[in-house]
Amino acid sequence: MxxxxxxxxxxxxxxxxxxxxxxxxxxxxxxxxxxxxxxxxxxxxxxxxxxxxxxxxxxxxLTAEQEEIRQLKAQIKQLKLEREILKEATVFFAKETK
Structure with missing residues (x-):
């Protein structure tokens, strides 16, 4: 090649x-x-x-704008992951208290 x-x-x-x-x-x-x-x-x-x-x-x-977009996308991905973890934890602890 x-x-x-x-x-x-x-x-x-x-x-x-x-x-x-x-x-x-x-x-x-x-x-x-x-x-x-x-x-x-x-x-x-x-x-x-x-x-x-x-x-x-x-x-x-990357240009400054492209770098900012990349960082914001990474932050969004991290926040979505954290939100999913909190949802699962809420369900887990709701079952434990019953």
Missing amino acids: VTRKQYTKEYKLDAISLVLEQGHTTSEVSRSLEINANMLRRWIREYQADDADQSFRGNGK
């Missing part, structure tokens, strides 16, 4: 700057860096669509 090659954020930003700031074509840059031209075009689109510092966050690097 072939593993996908992963590129660092700095590498992607350097490749993008060759096209956007230095005026090279995507074909030239993709040939010299030995990457697919379509991938380079996608990197450029993502860079232009997002804020520069938000582009190419990578796996596990």
Whole structure:
């Protein structure tokens, strides 16, 4: 099985700057860096669509909003579990008192 090659954020930003700031074509840059031209075009689109510092966050690097959502979902899951435990305990102790 072939593993996908992963590129660092700095590498992607350097490749993008060759096209956007230095005026090279995507074909030239993709040939010299030995990457697919379509991938380079996608990197450029993502860079232009997002804020520069938000582009190419990578796996596990969430924005502040995404991190908050993740924490809230974990908290909801924990609260639901605690509620179920309390329901079962209530039923248990109700049977014991009879």
